Amino acid sequence: MVKKKKNTFADFILPQVTVEGRYRDSLYWDAAGKTLRAISAGKFQWEFEQVTNKGVKIRDRKHGITVIYGFGNVIVTQNYVENLNKFKEATSLVFNVVVKTLDVKYMTRLGNRFWYLFPLNSRQKGEKLLAEAQLVGDYGDRLKDFGDEITNRSVVLRLAGKEHHCRIALSVVEKETQLKFSDIDSKFFPEWAVLCDVDFYREGELKSGLDVSQFIHRNHKTLQNKLLDLLIPS
Secondary structure, eight states: OOOOOOOOGGGOEEEEEEEEEEOSOOOHHHHHHHHHHHHHTSSSOOEEEEEOSSEEEEEETTTTEEEEEESSEEEEEEESOSOSHHHHHHHHHHHHHHHHHTTOOEEEEEEEEEEEEEEESOHHHHHHHHHHHTOSOOOTTTTTTTOSSOOSOEEEEEEEOSSOEEEEEEEEEEHHHHGGGOSSOGGGOOSEEEEEEEEEEEEEEEETTOOHHHHHHHHHHHHHHHHHHHHSOO
16 A cells, blocks of 8 residues: 655745835835845846836846835745745845835835645645635535535635734635746646635834844744644644
């Protein structure tokens, strides 16, 4: 008898991760060029994609990292993530420069969103996995007049904590849907998968000098320790 392979966190694929900081006021129109010059002075190879009165968009193609910043927010995104080291490095650089040169006094929201895929070979296995995760109650016979079986199941949970909140969305996706994230590296896109869309966020009057790298590290550690158990209870 062939022993069934035990699932681990390493089975998950991370096609995209992002961090966004929101703020109500900044000196964007006064210091957009200065900010761009300061970010470009780092060791990343930024290419300018868009510079307007609404915002700036730059990209480091080598590491798959995109940066957008403007009057009210700054966003750093990475695609095809093998590890988070470069993402944390770029995010720390960008946030530090934006906060300083745009004179951001405080942020109103800081969010860190992960799109993890758990590969499968059929939709049926994904639906079975979500059903057995027991994240929602048993519907019993309440749906029998609407149809014979559930063929497309999704779960959305919002959790509130003392320091931060979290939104978790789980659904079964196929390759065609996943490819909206990008169009290059197909190894990150199995034929079928459970998409685990997890957004950690803090709201309120947040200090603009927050350690964003530590925020990412803590969130990722939570996923390393708990995401698999959320999907496949031990």
